[in-house]
Amino acid sequence: METNERLQKITRFILERRAATEAKGNGRYPSFDFDYRWKHTLRVTQYGKQIAETEGADVEVVMAACLLHDISKFDDEQYGVEHGRVSARIARPFLETLGYSAEQVDNICFSIAVHVDDKADFEHPVTLESKIVSDADNIDRFGAYRLLLQFKNYAENYHALIEKAESRILTLRKYREGNITGTASGEKLFNHQLDLQINFLEHLINDSKLTIEAKL
Ligand SMILES: [Fe+2]
Numbered sequence: 429m430e431t432n433e434r435l436q437k438i439t440r441f442i443l444e445r446r447a448a449t450e451a452k453g454n455g456r457y458p459s460f461d462f463d464y465r466w467k468h469t470l471r472v473t474q475y476g477k478q479i480a481e482t483e484g485a486d487v488e489v490v491m492a493a494c495l496l497h498d499i500s501k502f503d504d505e506q507y508g509v510e511h512g513r514v515s516a517r518i519a520r521p522f523l524e525t526l527g528y529s530a531e532q533v534d535n536i537c538f539s540i541a542v543h544v545d546d547k548a549d550f551e552h553p554v555t556l557e558s559k560i561v562s563d564a565d566n567i568d569r570f571g572a573y574r575l576l577l578q579f580k581n582y583a584e585n586y587h588a589l590i591e592k593a594e595s596r597i598l599t600l601r602k603y604r605e606g607n608i609t610g611t612a613s614g615e616k617l618f619n620h621q622l623d624l625q626i627n628f629l630e631h632l633i634n635d636s637k638l639t640i641e642a643k644l
């Protein structure tokens with residue numbers, strides 16, 4: 429089977445499960461935004477591809493793991509800290525039907541399992557591919573759209589908006605100083621996202637300081 433055929437099969441596998449969960453009604457998390465989660469998944473996969481190509485990783489392993497990294501969320505299964513490990517367990521038997529080597533299946537499953545909290549429920553060394561999947565996920569978590577979502581409920585309340593911006597910027601600056609990413613190209617993209625958010629929020633806060641009475 430060709431790479432693109434496998435990636436298409438993985439895509440269909442996820443979307444069929446999403447459709448089945450939506451059809452039966454998402455009992456545990458009724459307000460879950462499947463559309464956001466799927467678009468996040470697609471963006472993570474593209475970031476993963478880009479980083480894997482630069483870092484010389486197994487691009488298909490990274491893309492397969494990125495596509496499947498949050499599959500438990502489409503399954504109404506598990507949304508908490510376990511969702512990486514649950515996703516890996518859902519993915520494994522399906523991956524075994526696609527003609528991947530045992531090593532590739534383990535690497536994909538490990539990359540999925542550890543993407544939340546660096547912990548897998550099976551023994552496996554840390555791989556370049558697993559670092560890339562986590563980096564790609566973190567990059568999209570700090571994207572422009574995510575920033576908009578975080579602030580959308582504050583748009584009508586200027587005071588609360590500025591307070592939220594001031595507290596968020598402190599967190600972002602901490603991330604900017606921290607060592608969160610696992611690869612050099614992941615770090616570059618991640619820092620770019622953080623810088624965009626920090627710049628925007630700084631601008632917002634600085635503008636708010638001009639909201640004062642006019643005086644010569
Ligand atoms: Fe996740």
Ligand SMILES: [Fe+2]
Pocket residue numbers: 468472497498565
């Ligand atoms: Fe994710």
